[in-house]
Amino acid sequence: MNMSSYANCISGTIPSSSEVQAEKGISLNTQTCPTRIRPKTMSSAASIVRRTINHRPKDNGGSVKVALRLRPRNSEELENDADLTDYVELLPEMKLLRLRKNNWDYEEFEFDEVLDETVSQKEVYDVVMKPVVKAVLEGYNGAVIAYGSAGTGKTFTLANLGKENYADRGVMVRSIEDILDDFSFGQDSVSVSYLQLYLEAVKDLLAPEKGNLAITEDPETGDISLPGATSVELKDRTSFLDLLTAGDANRNLPDSKMNIESTRSHTLLLVEVRKTVKGKQGKYLTASYDGGVSLQTSISNDALTIKKSKLWIVDLAGSEIRENKSGNEGLSFDEAKFVNLSLTALGRSFHAFAEGNRHVPTRDSKLTRLLCDLFEGASRTSLIITIGPSLRHKVDTRNSILFGQRAMKAENMRRVKDDFDYETLCRDLQAKVDQLTAENERQSNLVFDAEKRLKRITEEVELTIQKSERQAKALLEESHAKILLIQKENMESIKKLKQECHQLEKDLNENTRKFCTQNECVALEKTQIEDEISRKQQEMEECLQEYHRELSDIIARIDKECIQRQSVERRLKELEDQMKARKRNLNVPK
Ligand SMILES: Nc1ncnc2c1ncn2[C@@H]1O[C@H](COP(=O)(O)OP(=O)(O)OP(=O)(O)O)[C@@H](O)[C@H]1O
Numbered sequence: 001m002n003m004s005s006y007a008n009c010i011s012g013t014i015p016s017s018s019e020v021q022a023e024k025g026i027s028l029n030t031q032t033c034p035t036r037i038r039p040k041t042m043s044s045a046a047s048i049v050r051r052t053i054n055h056r057p058k059d060n061g062g063s064v065k066v067a068l069r070l071r072p073r074n075s076e077e078l079e080n081d082a083d084l085t086d087y088v089e090l091l092p093e094m095k096l097l098r099l100r101k102n103n104w105d106y107e108e109f110e111f112d113e114v115l116d117e118t119v120s121q122k123e124v125y126d127v128v129m130k131p132v133v134k135a136v137l138e139g140y141n142g143a144v145i146a147y148g149s150a151g152t153g154k155t156f157t158l159a160n161l162g163k164e165n166y167a168d169r170g171v172m173v174r175s176i177e178d179i180l181d182d183f184s185f186g187q188d189s190v191s192v193s194y195l196q197l198y199l200e201a202v203k204d205l206l207a208p209e210k211g212n213l214a215i216t217e218d219p220e221t222g223d224i225s226l227p228g229a230t231s232v233e234l235k236d237r238t239s240f241l242d243l244l245t246a247g248d249a250n251r252n253l254p255d256s257k258m259n260i261e262s263t264r265s266h267t268l269l270l271v272e273v274r275k276t277v278k279g280k281q282g283k284y285l286t287a288s289y290d291g292g293v294s295l296q297t298s299i300s301n302d303a304l305t306i307k308k309s310k311l312w313i314v315d316l317a318g319s320e321i322r323e324n325k326s327g328n329e330g331l332s333f334d335e336a337k338f339v340n341l342s343l344t345a346l347g348r349s350f351h352a353f354a355e356g357n358r359h360v361p362t363r364d365s366k367l368t369r370l371l372c373d374l375f376e377g378a379s380r381t382s383l384i385i386t387i388g389p390s391l392r393h394k395v396d397t398r399n400s401i402l403f404g405q406r407a408m409k410a411e412n413m414r415r416v417k418d419d420f421d422y423e424t425l426c427r428d429l430q431a432k433v434d435q436l437t438a439e440n441e442r443q444s445n446l447v448f449d450a451e452k453r454l455k456r457i458t459e460e461v462e463l464t465i466q467k468s469e470r471q472a473k474a475l476l477e478e479s480h481a482k483i484l485l486i487q488k489e490n491m492e493s494i495k496k497l498k499q500e501c502h503q504l505e506k507d508l509n510e511n512t513r514k515f516c517t518q519n520e521c522v523a524l525e526k527t528q529i530e531d532e533i534s535r536k537q538q539e540m541e542e543c544l545q546e547y548h549r550e551l552s553d554i555i556a557r558i559d560k561e562c563i564q565r566q567s568v569e570r571r572l573k574e575l576e577d578q579m580k581a582r583k584r585n586l587n588v589p590k
Helices: 017-022 042-046 075-080 121-137 154-159 171-181 237-251 256-264 319-323 333-354 366-370 391-406 410-420 422-586
Strands: 036-038 050-052 064-070 088-091 096-100 106-110 113-115 142-148 189-198 201-204 231-234 266-278 294-299 304-315 380-387
Touching (some): 121 266, 154 304, 171 189, 171 304
Antiparallel strands (some): 189 266
16 A cells, blocks of 8 residues: 555544543553554455354344434524424434424334434444444454435544544544454454445545455355455554544545545445454354354464454445435436445345345445345444434435334334324324323323322321320320329328338337347346356255265265164074074974
């Protein structure tokens, strides 16, 4: 690529650090490696790629996510449309848009996201693009495509570089920031091609001298590639801004006719992401995903898997071109024809894809051929429909809305079809009115019943309150009387206790006194008893002495008697002996 073609375009693209920090979640890669320009073909990489076709990623609820964005009024519209009634009404919470037909009638459309004029670029990115970038980093293909008539904000939404206001940078810059944030330096790579599709010719915006690039198809895999397209490997955010600035400069060629070329051509940014992830030796990481097409190459020896995915960011030509309206000055037949061809093919492809048709007519235009990966099932695509607020552009607005609706699933489109079927609409409305009237009546009855019940309950509550108040008053009075009685009883008890206490004190004193007196008496008595005892003892001693004396006398008498008795016994013995002797002498037989 001709480096000089964008080397001069870098000034003013680097935000101040405060601007960077102002937006949470944006961390810039501070590496200063120069941008490497690598004229590489898209097919050269594809040749080592193994393609697996599976189901959609789990969280991909629909085929294509369609968001609608309303541009704020510009100064001209603020001035000129002041007295015009609003044509567009958005109900973002309900994801609805209404187009006013007249004062009492409107058409209503539902989208996946409805973004009003107050929504910031960051919010648009978060809602519409962040899930796509996430899927791309996981190995799926993704795209965001902006569709709308001229001046409705397609380029602002996608390609704003944030030079004038950092917060206004668009989807392209923010996507690259997020991708680089997830980037493992030395392992992963992010390459960018910047293309323009004008009159069905593909121009390389990074090397415009190359002319019309050929689209080739791999006969075996059916892969589409642009072998001649410049692919620049990014190292940091600054290199990307340089690239876009250079590419944008090539969109507006000096030829005055080309100044309007931007709105009569499609601009496509292709971001190719290669991420190296660790996997089991010889196994493709595809097995760990629940569906999805992911382009992967297994490096057999070091057990690393390279996930390859593509992200397309497409700023379409102004949709009003397809109408070839008289307002489009200088619009050639060919310009209208090719824009119409590609946008119609894109609409048909979206519709076929949304309806789940096996065949999606991607061969009908170069635009759909380039984007054919998106219609294969595993990609994540967001379509942003941009509209202006002015009543003057109501035809373009309505056409853009219908394009978006066709890209959505059939059930989401029913509302649109119904709007055109007057009879069905009338029938539906009448049924709705009947239903609402019946519902209203039912609700009124419910309200009436509820009011009656409420009145009854209120009366009951009031009665209960009155009764409770009465009871409380009686209880209070009773308690008061009881308290007085208890107080009186207590006073009396205290008085009585005091008296008892006094009496006890008196008794104690008396007893003490009595005790002392008794003590004295006892002492006297004790002395008397002691005297008595000693007297008695003395008497006893005397008695004892007397007794001893008597006893001695008795003993003496006994002794004397004993002596007398002994002498008697001796005499008796002598007499006995004499008797015996006499007997023996007499010879008296025994
Ligand atoms: N959400 C927005 N907030 C502020 N200004 C906006 C917004 N959308 C668009 N604009 C402004 O409106 C003008 C037209 O926008 P833009 O060039 O992005 O429209 P477009 O649809 O890309 O038109 P074309 O098809 O002609 O390229 C620009 O000046 C742009 O700054």
